[in-house]
Amino acid sequence: MSPEVTAFFDEATNTISYVVRDPKGSACAVVDSVLDFDYASGRTDTRSADAIIGFVREKGYEVQWLLETHVHADHLSAAPYIQQELGGRIGIGDNIRIVQDTFGKVFNEGTEFQRDGSQFDQLFHEGDSVHIGQLRVDVLHTPGHTPACLTYVIGDAAFVGDTLFMPDFGTARCDFPGGSSETLFASIQKILALPDETRIFVGHDYKAPGRDDYAWETTVGEQKALNVHVGSGKSAEDFVKMRDARDATLAMPKLIIPSLQVNMRAGQMPPADEQGNVYLKVPVNKL
16 A cells, blocks of 8 residues: 655754555554754744644544654654644654663663653554554664664555665764664665665755755665665675764764753653753763
């Protein structure tokens, strides 16, 4: 079955969120939503999420799932806000517990911060399947960028998060805690083993040099032939050498500090103090 996919591009974070609908009904899922955040002022805004909510309501769709491909380091998730407005269950990979343990220590969260993934409604394992209406969602564990990265294969479409970008831009970085270029290469091979005609929807786009427009849809066949990092049969050894060298030159994402604290909590802010104030921590020399 071929799902109906509607993309929502957030230029501030170069993130693409998706509404994925069962073409035989009104059931849908939202993949990788965005809560707008201005770091300089510490203020949140819901305009990106409201665009999705408005679209879903206009179409008369029913949100069944709010799917996260991983704990994002470059934008805050709007999943709880959309859930409050439209319903649905929030799901992520079961290795979220590894991410929570790692960054619970980085942010000195203490014992009150639960590291068991209980903030999410569903923790997915490799080989799990759920449904969006009559659409089957198959879960692939595709770590490397982070330990909890998933690819959701929904009919003839695969939502790969940050694991793969458009063929002219390549692949995800692997230098975050728990990342591994060797593991990422193996995960990419799982995606490339899908049928060539499988549509791939990426989580970000940055307009590769020479390309004027943003893009987010490609195919397995195009990735196998053209991806500048892994296409044309490039070896694991060459990939690891390239990826590790490239990652050593990259700066941290602008929103990594607020994003991790919020997203490891399933999009919720840290607990408020007795006066109702919410604070985010800035770890020094930890990232």
